Structures are given as structure tokens and as C-alpha cells.
Amino acid sequence: xxxxxxxxxxxxxxxxxxxxxxxxxxxxxxxxxxxxxxxxxxxxxxxxxxxxxxxxxxxxxxxxxxxxxxxxxxxxxxxxxxxxxxxxxxxxxxxxxxxxxxxxxxxxxxxxxxxxxxxxxxxxxxxxxxxxxxxxxxxxxxxxxxxxxxxxxxxxxxxxxxxxxxxxxx
Amino acid sequence: xxxxxxxxxxxxxxxxxxxxxxxxxxxxxxxxxxxxxxxxxxxxxxxxxxxxxxxxxxxxxxxxxxxxxxxxxxxxxxxxxxxxxxxxxxxxxxxxxxxxxxxxxxxxxxxxxxxxxxxxxxxxxxxxxxxxxxxxxxxxxxxxxxxxxxxxxxxxxxxxxxxxxxxxxxxxxxxxxxxxxxxxxxxxxxxxxxxxxxxxxxxxxxxxxxxxxxxxxxxxxxxxxxxxxxxxxxxxxxxxxxxxxxxxxxxxxxxxxxxxxxxxxxxxxxxxxxxxxxxxxxxxxxxxxxxxxxxxxxxxxxxxxxxxxxxxxxxxxxxxxxxxxxxxxxxxxxxxxxxxxxxxxxxxxxxxxxxxxxxxxxxxxxxxxxxxxxxxxxxxxxxxxxxxxxxxxxxxxxxxxxxxxxxxxxxxxxxxxxx
Numbered sequence: 110x111x112x113x114x115x116x117x118x119x120x121x122x123x124x125x126x127x128x129x130x131x132x133x134x135x136x137x138x139x140x141x142x143x144x145x146x147x148x149x150x151x152x153x154x155x156x157x158x159x160x161x162x163x164x165x166x167x168x169x170x171x172x173x174x175x176x177x178x179x180x181x182x183x184x185x186x187x188x189x190x191x192x193x194x195x196x197x198x199x200x201x202x203x204x205x206x207x208x209x210x211x212x213x214x215x216x217x218x219x220x221x222x223x224x225x226x227x228x229x230x231x232x233x234x235x236x237x238x239x240x241x242x243x244x245x246x247x248x249x250x251x252x253x254x255x256x257x258x259x260x261x262x263x264x265x266x267x268x269x270x271x272x273x274x275x276x277x278x279x
Numbered sequence: 280x281x282x283x284x285x286x287x288x289x290x291x292x293x294x295x296x297x298x299x300x301x302x303x304x305x306x307x308x309x310x311x312x313x314x315x316x317x318x319x320x321x322x323x324x325x326x327x328x329x330x331x332x333x334x335x336x337x338x339x340x341x342x343x344x345x346x347x348x349x350x351x352x353x354x355x356x357x358x359x360x361x362x363x364x365x366x367x368x369x370x371x372x373x374x375x376x377x378x379x380x381x382x383x384x385x386x387x388x389x390x391x392x393x394x395x396x397x398x399x400x401x402x403x404x405x406x407x408x409x410x411x412x413x414x415x416x417x418x419x420x421x422x423x424x425x426x427x428x429x430x431x432x433x434x435x436x437x438x439x440x441x442x443x444x445x446x447x448x449x450x451x452x453x454x455x456x457x458x459x460x461x462x463x464x465x466x467x468x469x470x471x472x473x474x475x476x477x478x479x480x481x482x483x484x485x486x487x488x489x490x491x492x493x494x495x496x497x498x499x500x501x502x503x504x505x506x507x508x509x510x511x512x513x514x515x516x517x518x519x520x521x522x523x524x525x526x527x528x529x530x531x532x533x534x535x536x537x538x539x540x541x542x543x544x545x546x547x548x549x550x551x552x553x554x555x556x557x558x559x560x561x562x563x564x565x566x567x568x569x570x571x572x573x574x575x576x577x578x579x580x581x582x583x584x585x586x587x588x589x590x591x592x593x594x595x596x597x598x599x600x601x602x603x604x605x606x607x608x609x610x611x612x613x614x615x616x617x618x619x620x621x622x623x624x625x626x627x628x629x630x631x632x633x634x635x636x637x638x639x640x641x642x643x644x645x646x647x648x649x650x651x652x653x654x655x656x657x658x659x660x661x662x663x664x665x666x667x668x669x670x671x672x673x674x675x676x677x678x679x680x681x682x683x684x685x686x687x688x689x690x691x692x693x694x695x696x697x698x
Contacts, residue, residue: 145461146444150403178462185463185620187445188403204365205564206522206596208610242447242614243365243564244404247522247596248529257406 123156123163130155131164135171142174145182149189158237159193187241195230195237197279200254204243211265212251216240218265222272235279236272280533280541285508285516286492287532290376296414298422301379307424309495313387314432320391321347324494326502328514333359333450333487334563334591334667336513336580342484345474347392349482354394356385357478357485359455360401363447364563365614366594369518370488372530374401374408377492378415382425382438384491387498388484389436397438398478400455403445412440447618451666452485454620465622466666489518509535513579517593521547524554524599536582539574542595554599558683562591564611565671567678568604587678605641605686608675612637615672626669629660633673643690650687654680 123131131152138144148168149160156164160183169176183189201219203212216227219238223231230237246252249261255275263271284290293300301307313320325340346354358381362370373381385397401409416438420426427435441459448454449464456478458464477483493515497505509515513535519542522528526548533542539559543549550556556571566589569576576586583590598607616630636653639645657673664670680687 143459143461146458147442150442150444174461181463182444182461185446186403186443189444203610204614205560205607205610206366206528209523209596209598209602209607241404241445242618243363243367245362245368245371245402247366247368247520250522250528254404259407 123161127156128163128167131167132171135168138172140173142172142178145172145174145179146186148172149179149183153189157193158195158198159190161191161193165191195234197236197275198256199236199238200241200244201227201239202242202244202246202250202252202254203240206243206247207251210250214265215251215253215263215268218268219272222269235276280537280545282531282546283508283516283534284532285496286373286380286489286518287377287530288496290372293377295376295378295411296418298379298415298418298424301377302422305499306379306495307383307430309498310383310386310390310424311430312498313390314430314434317390320387320498323498323502324391327497327505328502328512329490329493329497329505330513330580331487332489332493332517332592334364336590339486339490339493342474342486343388343391345472346394346482346484349475351482353396353479353481354392355478355481355483356388356392356394356397357456357459357473357483358385358397358399358491359450359452359485359487360399360405361443361450361455362402362405362488363450363618364565364592364594365611366522366560366563366596367520367592368522369520369530369593371405371408372518373488373492374405374412378412379419379424380492380495381488382416382419384494385438386425386429386436387494388486388491390434392482392484394484395435395437397436398459399438399440400449400459401440401442402449403443406442409440409442416440446620447614448620448666448668451668454666455485456483463620465620466668468665510577510579510581512581513590517578519546519578520592520594521597522594523560523596524550524556524602525597526551533578536577536579539576539578539588539595542578543574543597547595547597550597550599554601556597557600557602558598558604559588560596560598560607560675561594562589563594564614565589565667565674566591566594568598568607568675568682569678570682573682587681589674603641604679604683605637608679609634609637609641611675612672615668619668619672623663623665623669625660625663626665626672629656629664629669630672632656633660633676637676640687645687645689647689650680 244254252261289304329339330336449458454464454466473483531546580590612634621627
């Protein structure tokens with residue numbers, strides 16, 4: 110299967126060097142379909158926080174796992190995206206304990222500071238803001254998982270400072 | 280009642296990674312005993328009365344015996360570290376602070392049933408825990424406590440970590456196994472149970488982190504000792520997660536049978552700002568919501584069931600006077616609607632309909648008959664859903680209807696008077 114003309118010209122087109130890296134990761138687990146989930150995690154990081162179709166096709170070819178199964182898996186789990194996302198992933202917890210402690214106000218602050226709504230990426234491709242279910246940080250709610258780190262006891266008035274810090278670090 | 284640390288004994292006082300430091304506090308002694316007399320393990324666990332700590336409370340010794348009684352070329356130990364239940368962070372504490380206690384428990388289970396391989400299925404939301412676990416695993420292997428020929432016994436047992444990718448449903452055992460196999464995490468019909476046909480169809484012992492972390496102390500101190508803790512039907516200690524409107528949220532270990540009041544007042548320090556407590560959600564996001572008047576209920580499986588509360592995973596989420604219970608119900612129901620895997624109709628279609636009903640009661644547009652229809656749909660989900668997600672998701676609503684009927688009163692329309 111190949112990409113059609115429309116797909117080739119759109120933003121889901123992945124750089125050849127990146128596809129080579131992805132092939133190298135996936136080929137280590139040829140005929141090991143059980144490793145699909147860890148492979149997709151690794152591949153997604155390399156491919157810009159997303160698994161567009163050409164990336165999925167590369168994984169499919171190298172692991173010898175049907176593309177349909179990869180699509181099924183990547184759309185089932187919340188941590189995957191079929192589209193590329195920002196460099197920094199902000200996952201703001203909206204489950205009950207965080208909700209009780211004002212997660213909605215924190216979300217509003219993130220949306221205001223970043224100028225995007227939940228589910229969107231900033232125009233400079235730096236941040237993607239997402240809401241998610243419980244991240245297991247109920248002792249420091251409201252909390253967010255930003256890349257691999259938990260930020261707890263969030264307050265709307267501190268969001269701006271946090272974003273500046275993240276921007277500097279990225 | 281005083282906090283009592285068995286599972287979290289010395290947690291935070293030793294390096295989570297170091298095998299030597301864990302051995303210095305008596306670690307891997309349970310595994311040593313297990314290796315000396317493998318035939319006794321299941322008997323001791325059975326006699327201890329330990330019940331599963333993941334929510335269902337199934338007798339842990341009996342579960343081991345199902346797999347031990349099978350003959351197969353391969354058997355597996357799988358640790359459920361998916362901890363997706365909102366309001367629960369107890370397993371994270373064990374893995375963050377004393378991961379060797381979990382490894383030891385898994386190795387004991389492996390020796391008991393004849394499995395040489397274990398998997399920890401860790402939720403993707405805990406990437407930082409994965410790092411600790413990997414380092415601790417490497418250290419345990421270097422020190423001969425895991426891997427080939429453990430402790431010079433001639434027996435092998437090793438553990439591999441597999442992470443999920445963000446799906447609450449993968450806490451359900453058959454969905455979890457599918458996920459380890461690299462598939463969508465959809466539950467399947469039982470039987471066959473995983474104990475007989477689990478991972479790749481092989482007999483698999485599948486236990487929660489906290490359950491497995493209980494094994495070492497039971498083997499070291501004996502079943503009689505374990506039975507001196509907790510209640511007769513539910514021995515041992517339990518990790519309780521306190522969250523919501525509480526001064527000191529976090530995880531506290533108490534003997535089972537502690538009152539909710541002790542946890543609320545002594546451990547948690549009450550609602551912040553001198554606010555009045557109105558309700559507590561018990562047992563996790565799919566547990567019952569009870570009024571503050573029931574906080575003298577004992578936290579054990581039987582007392583909770585009798586009072587209309589849920590023991591579940593031992594979580595308590597406190598709600599103060601500023602809290603709108605319908606708003607909380609809406610949040611919880613939205614969670615289940617989002618996390619339903621979509622495989623079976625009662626859950627896939629039922630969860631969004633339940634959310635609609637709660638929305639109507641919240642915004643005042645509910646009509647006569649809506650309450651009855653909502654309860655009927657909820658009962659259908661309990662009876663007809665394939666797995667615990669659909670079966671348990673109406674619990675918060677049922678309990679709210681029972682204990683807070685006034686919030687479901689219909690708003691009268693303005694022509695007929697005030698509301």
C-alpha cells in the first residue's frame with residue numbers, strides 16, 4: 110500500500126531520514142507482534158509525537174504486522190495520535206479528584222496562556238494541550254503529566270510561569 | 280487507630296533501587312523460605328486469608344492453586360500495575376518506594392505455581408515509575424535475586440515490564456492480557472479464566488501490585504501473624520488513598536477494618552478551611568457515594584457492603600459542602616463513557632445515555648419518568664455488560680439516588696411556581 114497524492118502533499122508526510130530511524134526501531138521486533146505497543150511508543154517520540162500513516166506503514170512492513178492492526182491499536186489507546194503533535198505534550202488530568210480541586214480553572218488558564226483549546230497544538234508546534242483521565246497524582250491534584258513528569262498542585266495564576274519555564278527548557 | 284506499615288514498611292527510608300538496602304530490612308527472606316519449601320507456599324497464603332487488593336477481593340491462595348494445578352510447558356505471573364481507577368495511587372507508592380517487595384512477591388508466586396517468567400503491566404501514565412522499576416530490576420538481577428538460578432536455588436525467575444498506552448479498561452484482567460500481547464485492550468468472555476488460559480493461552484496468575492507485595496511478609500511471619508491484623512474475613516493491612524477535599528491527601532496504611540472517620544480525621548486531617556464534609560466516594564471512581572453521616576463505617580469488604588459503601592481499592596474521595604454531587608456524578612459518568620472500550624452494547628451505548636440523564640438532572644431539564652428510566656438502564660448495564668467497567672459504572676449513580684434522593688427532584692416549571 111502506498112500513500113495517495115493527497116496524503117503525500119499534506120502535513121502527515123514524514124521525512125525520509127525519520128522513516129529510516131523508524132524502520133530501524135521496528136525491524137528489531139520483526140514477527141514479534143506483542144511488541145507493537147512499546148514500538149509505537151518509541152516510534153511516536155521519533156516521529157514528532159504522532160504516528161501518521163507513512164510511519165504506521167513503515168512499522169507494518171518492518172514488524173510484519175498488518176496495517177489494519179496498527180491502526181486499530183493506535184486509535185484505541187489515548188497516548189497515541191494519528192497526527193503529529195507539539196514538541197511538548199501537556200496532559201491535564203480531568204478525573205474526579207482533580208476536578209474537585211479546580212482542574213477546570215487550570216485548563217482555562219492553560220488555554221488562555223497558550224492561545225489554543227484542549228486538543229490543539231500551538232502554531233509554533235511547541236505545545237500540544239490535551240485533557241486526559243486520571244494520571245495517578247491524586248495526592249497533588251490538580252495535576253498534569255507534561256512529557257514524562259508530573260506537575261502537581263497547579264494553580265491558574267502559576268500557569269504562565271510554568272509555560273515560560275517549559276519553553277526555555279525545550 | 281494507628282497507621283501500621285507492613286507493605287510500606289521502611290518505605291522512603293531505603294533506596295527503592297538497592298537490593299542490598301532491601302535485604303538489610305529483611306527483604307528477600309520470604310523468597311528464601313519459598314525456595315526452601317515451595318510446596319508450602321500456597322498452603323500458607325491460603326491459611327493467611329489474604330484477599331486480592333485490586334477491588335474484587337478474591338482469595339489469593341485459591342487463585343494460586345488454580346494455576347499450580349494445571350500442567351503446561353509455560354506459565355506466567357502477571358502483575359496488574361495498570362492502576363487506572365481515578366482516586367487510586369496506592370500501587371504507585373509501592374513501586375516508587377519499595378519495588379523489591381513487589382518483585383519478591385512475584386518470584387514467590389512463580390516458585391509456587393512453577394512459572395519462571397513474570398510481567399509487570401504498568402500504565403503509561405507512570406513513565407517515571409518505569410525508570411525506577413527498570414533500575415531496581417537490574418539491581419535485583421545483579422544481586423542474584425532475580426534471573427537465572429535465583430539465590431543459588433537452581434530455579435529461574437525473571438520479570439519484564441510492559442507499559443500500556445492509556446486505557447482504563449486494561450485494568451480488567453483479560454483486556455490487560457490482550458494489551459501485553461500487543462492488541463487492543465478489549466475484554467473477553469470468561470471462562471476460561473486466566474489462571475487456566477491466560478497470556479498466550481498459558482496458565483497465568485494475575486494479581487494486583489498490593490496483593491503480591493503482601494506475599495513476602497506472610498511467608499516470613501506466617502499465616503497466624505497475618506490473621507492478627509485486620510478483620511476475621513479480611514485479614515491484613517490495606518493501603519488507603521485519600522483524595523478530594525482533604526487537608527492531607529495521600530496513601531496511608533492501616534489494618535483493614537479501620538473506620539472511615541479515623542482515615543478522615545486522624546490521617547487526612549479533615550476538610551481544609553473548616554468546611555463541612557457532605558459525602559465520601561468509597562472504593563474508587565466506580566464505588567458508592569455515601570453521606571457524611573456514615574463515616575463510622577468500617578473499611579472492610581463486609582462492613583462496606585452492609586452500609587451501602589464500597590471497599591473496592593480502598594480509596595476515599597472526600598467532598599465538602601461546596602461540592603455539587605451531580606457535578607461529580609457527571610464527571611464520573613463522563614469518565615466511563617470515554618473509557619468504555621466499545622465491545623459490548625450495554626456499556627458502549629449505556630454510558631453516554633447515563634451521562635445524558637445526569638446532565639438533565641444537573642441543568643434542570645429532567646422530566647417525569649427520567650429517574651426510573653435511568654435506573655432501569657443502569658440495571659441493564661449491570662446485568663448485560665461483559666466486564667466490570669459497564670457493570671460497576673452505574674454504582675455512583677445508584678448510591679447517590681439512595682443517599683441523596685433530593686438532588687434528583689424535578690425542578691418545577693416556572694408557570695407552576697418557583698423552583
